[in-house]
Amino acid sequence: MSKLERLQKVMAHAGVASRRKAEEMIKQGKVKVNGDVVKELGTKVGPNDDVEVEGVPLVKEVPVYYLLYKPRGVISSVKDDKGRKVVTDYLPEVEERIFPVGRLDYDTSGVLLLTNDGEFANLLMHPSHEIDKVYIAKTKGIPTAEELKSLKKGLTIDGEYMKAVHSKVMSTDSKKNTAIVKLILHEGKNRQVRKMFDALGYPVDKLKRERFGSITLQGMNAGDCRPLKPHEVKQLRQAAEENVK
Known part of the structure; x- marks a missing residue:
């Protein structure tokens, strides 16, 4: 027996939109199933149903x-x-x-x-789903423990609030005046790690994300x-x- 799934879930899986946005599109009459406009959020579809979103056929790929x-x-x-x-x-x-x-x-x-x-x-x-994203940054200059604490308290940079879950100096090179710092974020804002260290006055020379969850x-x-x-x-x-x- 073919598995039936809610239409908005099928749309979300196909990468059309988030499930919530897909629900809005259904309610607005932008989705057709087997040629008919569907506005009911409880609608379920199977692998053999033809789904169109704003006139474009939905390609139901196996998730990879x-x-x-x-x-x-x-x-x-x-x-x-x-x-x-x-x-x-x-x-x-x-x-x-x-x-x-x-x-x-x-x-x-x-x-x-x-x-x-x-x-x-x-x-x-x-x-809000709090997936750890672990970064290793090489900074120009050596931040103090107190300065790193401010990253955990959170900073407002260019009107945007940014916060680290954890921060720690892993090693330092006093001759080159550089540090290797580990930072854990739950957010993923644009250039967040670089902006946070820039705000402290320690530009990032190299940055690597070592772990995602x-x-x-x-x-x-x-x-x-x-x-x-x-x-x-x-x-x-x-x-x-x-x-x-």
Whole structure:
């Protein structure tokens, strides 16, 4: 027997929109099932149903999940109008329409997840779900313990509140006046780590995301990618769902 799923969930999985946005689109009459406009949120569809969103057929792909060790100098996007290298260039064999879960800056390396499962991506990215994102930063200058405490208390930078869950100096080089600092965030705001250290007066020279939830870069080199194992996907989903407030 084919499994029936709620229409908004199918749309979210296909990466059309978040589930909430999908519900709005259904209520606005923008979705057709088998040629008929559907406005009921309880509508369920199966694999053989034809779904159209604003006139565009929904491609129901099998969900896929990948880990990329993103190198520096690569755009966290599926395309770039300036012709620069993008993260999907490292997964040329993948036929599904994958996209990155959040972003890493052009100059930042490390753990980047890619998927075609929009609902999974939204679940991981919501700050209230408290997924640990562990960064290692090399700073110009050596921040004091007191200064790092201010990152945990939170800073308002350019009108935006930013906060770290944990911060610790791992090592220092007094001759070069640099430090290696570990920072854990639950948020994923644009250039957040760099902005926080800039605000303290310690610009970031190098930045790497070492861990996303339970996912690490163990055994990988920059540019390597691999499919996530089913238990890893399950762990990430469970971690996010456990922290839903």
